[in-house]
Amino acid sequence: MTVATAKRHNVQRHFSTCHKSHNASYPPSSALRTEKARELKAALGKQQSLFTKPVEKSQQTTEASFRATHFLITNKKTFSDGEVFKEAMMIIAKTVFKDEKNGTDVISTLSNVQLGASTTVRRVTAMSENLTEQLEQDVATCKWFSIQCDESVDCSSSAQLMVFIRMVFDDFSTKEELLTLLPLQTTTRGVDIYNAVKSFLVEKKVPLEKLVSMTTDGAPAMIGRHAGSIAHCKGDTDFPTFLHYHCIIHQQAICSKVTGFEHVMTPVVKIINSIRSKAKQHRIFKVLLEELSAEYGDLLLHTEIRWLSRRRVLQHFYFSLLCEIKEFIQSKGDDISLLEDTEWIPDLAFLTDITGKLNHLNCELQGKGKTVADMISAVNAFKAKMNIFSVHLQKKRVLHFPSVQSVLNDNASASETFDKVVDKYSEVINRLGQEFENRFHDFDQLEPCVSFISNPFVQVEIACIAEQLSATFSLNAGEVEIEIITLQNDLHLKAHQSEPNFWCLVDTEKYKGVCTAAMKVASMFCSTYLCESAFSDMNFIKSKHRTRLTDSHLHDSVRVAVSSYTPDYSKLVTSMQCQVSH
Structure with missing residues (x-):
């Protein structure tokens, strides 16, 4: 019998009607009654476990599938390698656990892990979306950011634009992460690169007002005075005033x-x-x-x-x-x-x-x-x-x-x-x-600002450094000058000037201009090393043996392979209906 509504008088009426002898057999507040209640709860738990255990086991195998896929993709393996990986795992399990007490259960559980090629594709897509969500949260909460971008061609002659972002947060910590990999379908002119980047930033609602600098290679399509992508960005009123640098590694090579x-x-x-x-x-x-x-x-x-x-x-x-x-x-x-x-x-x-x-x-x-x-x-x-x-x-x-x-x-x-x-x-x-x-004359102009941020208590011409900071980072020179004087005479900060996290100790409200300059310096790229490194990963993932890999799958694979974030496996598992492998 069930109780329609779990109100006190309904439950009490059900108890007095259907269980008249219960009080006599199990007196209230007695040890016998307590033991009976424990037995009833245990029986209910066993009944519920009949349904929950298979679900939990299925969730565990699904999580194992995600973790194994993440391992394979970070090592630049193909989607079909999951099946090879599972077959090798089964051979090991059947050899090692065949005589163990619970060996059959272990082998059965491993056989339920989903690592088929199509499943691996879905896992990679899901993890890429999860990593993108984490990135978007950080982009929304960061104080400032800079980007580096470079263009290259994959093995199927498709032009790919790699974009990385470096973010700085309230605690002056920084993160470097792949922002996106954009295919350029036809030409790779400066306007094409500008349009691809601008469309992505608008679509993802990236706060452009937080942009500090852009770093590119020296190709005309990037840094051309009139038709380069940087020139187009600087001519766009949606972009703030930002710094631009030619990759320092490329310049050294030249x-x-x-x-x-x-x-x-x-x-x-x-x-x-x-x-x-x-x-x-x-x-x-x-x-x-x-x-x-x-x-x-x-x-x-x-x-x-x-x-x-x-x-x-x-x-x-x-x-x-x-x-x-x-x-x-x-x-x-x-x-x-x-x-x-x-x-x-x-x-x-x-x-x-x-x-x-x-x-x-x-x-x-x-x-x-x-x-x-x-x-x-x-x-x-x-x-x-x-x-x-x-x-x-x-x-x-x-x-x-x-x-x-x-x-x-x-x-x-x-x-x-x-x-x-x-x-x-x-x-x-x-x-x-x-x-x-x-x-390197452009870096020579930046050097005094970087030197001051690295050691704000060094003896400098305060008016001069205040003008340089304000001109470089769009600050108020008068306010910055007063902040520098106050900062250099702050005995508490002087006592901690040698600490690596010095700027975390500085009051961002009291020294707003100087802290803004420090954050912007911390967010800046000076090379396109991350793009070049990611292109190596991209060429390994999309090799001559995988030329049919689509742009979307390439993007997902590269993100999972190079991301510094860890996928939220619990969220991924709970967001889908878990099934065992066929």
Whole structure:
């Protein structure tokens, strides 16, 4: 019998009518009555568990499916790899748990995990939407943000525009995240990039008034004075006044081209290609290296687009495999006079050293979470090193050029040659340093602001720095000047100036202008490293074996693969009807 309405008098009437003997058998407040109530609750629990346990088990297998899919996609695996992964898992389970007490249950549970190709696609889409929701919440709550964007072509010749965002929050914490991956269906002109970005920002209701800066590569479609996407954005009244920077890593790569020395690199690449371009010669050369117990088992290829490989190519060529290369070339009857030229060998050594220093700078500029201060510091340090190197070379000291030093130690005649070419090397160093000075003038203008934010208690011309901050970040110069004076005389803040989270201790209402400048600096990108890195992931995901991958599935896969957010698995599981695998 059921009670229509759970009111007190209804329940009491039901009890006195249908359970007359209950009070006599189980007196109120007695231990017997308490035990009976416990038994009835336990029976009800068992009855309910008959239905809840399968549901819970189904939810667990669905969550396992989401977690496994996330693992596969972050490792850039295909959708169909889920089935292979599950089959391998089942083989392991049947082998390991076949004699265990609960082995059958374990194997049965694993077999219910949904990892089919179509299921994996739905899981990736669901996780991408969940990660997008988390991003949109952060974009709405952040104080300021900057974006970096770059365009590339995937393996099916579709143009893809990658956009990353860096957000700063009230506690001065920052997040870097993929904002979107936009396909450009036809042309990739500046107006096309502008329209794609503007449409996305409007559609997603991104607060444009919080935009601080945009960082791009140096392509005309990006930074063209009249037709570039940046020019279109700056001419759009919906966009605020924002800063724009050409990727510092790209600029460094352009600066490196002034070193020249094609008379060294061209023959080296030609010799390497002559060995590696023909399969038979390549096999014979590797056998020769093995017979001679060479330090390395093969030569490295070099291409212009992968210019970071230059230093390793040169180092392997001269300092590890030169004798083997000469012997191999002689065995074919070719001329090796260049490889024994006492004027060419020092040039090879110098180019090896200088490319090594450029590579080291490039690696310092790469990576996630790099701040403006980190990048400006690295570039300034390199320019200072160039000055020192030039002074040393003029004094005929090669302390910072180990490859040149090695050549001079091994070859007495090379010392005479070095005396003749030392001025040429010094000129290359000076030219490289001057190119850095010319290229990075936009960062030189930003440097005083970044330096002050990094150390607000340094002695500066207050009026001057206040004008620079106000001009750079659209602030009131008078208010900023007063805030700087007050800040530098705040004894409490002075006592905590060395703490890494210093700006979290500053009252954002009292020092509104200075804190705004600090937040904007914290939000800024100086390179397109995240875009370049994500393009590598994109090309791995959409390879020549997956050319039919749609733009939407590519976007979802890239987001799941590169996102710093963790999918909300509980929310994902509860939002769908859980079913076991077929």
